[in-house]
Amino acid sequence: MAKKNINEMSFLDHLEDLRWHLIRICLAVIIVAALAYTFSRFIFDDIIFAPLEMSFPTYEFLCNAGKLLNVETSFCNDRIPLILQNRxxxxxxxxxxxxxxxxxxxxxxxxxxxxxxxxxxxxxxxxERKHSRGFIIICSFLFFLGALFGYYIITPLSINFLANYSISTKVDNQIDISSFIGLVRSSVLASGLIFELPIVIYFLTKIGLVTPEVLKKYRKFALVIVLILSAIITPPDIASQVIVAIPILILYQVSIYISKIVVRNQLKKESQALTK
Known part of the structure; x- marks a missing residue:
């Protein structure tokens, strides 16, 4: 059966179309998840549990940076003082x-x-479809970039800080596996979604809910929100919060620039329509 023209589709037709798109999404996730399950040992040992080893690239870089600046840091320790357990x-x-x-x-x-x-x-x-052909590539790139940022920056910083934080020498950090995986999962997913900010601003500008002037006007409030967000997804030390806040602020500035381009193109189209 041929697909109906968009102008001929009723509300129920749109819902039916959306249902099939969601079904395809679920099937794709399930199929890939089944393949990932067969490589679970690699995923756990070489990816999820990798930040528990001091040979992790982030620790080595920060350790060398600390030595260069002659600053004592826990990134040069022999091991992460943390034991995973299943209860x-x-x-x-x-x-x-x-x-x-x-x-x-x-x-x-x-x-x-x-x-x-x-x-x-x-x-x-x-x-609009012609100028948005790179949408999937850009959106995917930002998500994977954010996920990598969460994995290589937020996750090891959080693990190192929380594992070395101690209220007494009588308390050992024996962490349940679900708590550890939850930290890795939230860091990666939250970062991946946060990096989609330029895409969100693009669509909000397209529908007229956001303008470059509004983004500039509330830049100070955005800075406060970014700092709060950084404090939520990172350990409560200033260095980690600054490291996370910087790329988010850069994304905010990029979003302002994208909003300007969208508004400029809309004004250009309106002027061309008036001259015809």
Missing amino acids: TMAGQFSADIWTAILAGFIISFPYIIYQLWSFISPGLHEN
Whole structure:
């Protein structure tokens, strides 16, 4: 059966179309998750648990930086003072399943964006679709860049700080596996989604909810929000918060520039329409 024209589709037709896009997304995540499950030992030992080793690239870089600046730092310690444990019968199995699903979502992200874009794009004008062909690539690039930032920056900083934080020598850090994986998961996903800020601003500007002037006017408030957000997703030390805040502020500035381009193009189209 041929797909109906966008102008001929009713509200229920749109819902049916959305349902099939969501089904394809779920199937993609499940299939990739099943493949990831077969490589679970590699995912856990070489990816998720890698920040527990002092040979992790972030620790080595910060250790060398500390030596260069003649500053004593915990990044040069022999080991992370942390022991992982499982305290429930199904704990390791649940961790394996949910980690596979998370891997399925991350790896399938470009396809997820493609399906969502396929649902949205028929409602756009031809020239808008033409100028937005790189949307999937840009959106995927920002997400993976953010995920890498979360994995190589936020995760090791959080682990190192929290593992070395102690209220007494009588207390050992014996962390449940679900708590540790939750920290890694939230750091990676939160960073990946935060890096989508320019994309969000682009669409908000397109529909008229945001303008460059508004973004500039509330820049100070945005700075406060960024600092609060940095404090939430990072350990409570100033250095980590600054490291996280810098790329977010850069993304905010990029978003202002993108908003300017969108508004400029809209004004250009309006002037061309008036001259015809």
